[in-house]
Amino acid sequence: MDKRPLKKAPSSLALCLACGLCCNGVIFSDVRLRGDDKAALKKAAGCELRKRRPGRLAQPCQFLDKRQCSVYRHRPGYCREFECALLKNVKGGELTAESALRMVRATLSKVRHVEKALGSLGDTDDTMPLRIRFERTLRKLQSSRVDLRAAVHVSELTLTMHNLTCALSRTFYPGE
């Protein structure tokens, strides 16, 4: 596997390596594969691709190693093309790398809050995208009787997920 770091300006590199939100199932639930993407990935990784839908690489990505892409030189076209709004703002000089890094850390903290709230409600499946975990947890609870303690966890979960969704759409991916 290719363990080389991202080839970007130092500030962008530090930002992406501190983040990982576009690969870890928080912003996206999968990546569309096209052309030679699948063959290149399989050759580089030497393993089958984890898919939930045909023609798509499931996220959280199996190739994310901590917050670094382990198949960077062979990553799919969409991964090559994607730049989040935060990175664009840093590259465009509208935001300093330090401010962006603080925003990344604040957002990762929100992700941890959501994961903790999900865990309190019995969902610890970190192989699934965060939004899917959130929605299925709510569905499961809606179809069962919840006690007061669970109801408190549900309201915490809903609030933390709302905060996270706002942060993602405001800062990283306005299209979401």
Ligand code: SF4
């Ligand atoms: S292949 Fe690499 S860049 Fe693409 S989603 Fe997976 S870890 Fe991220």
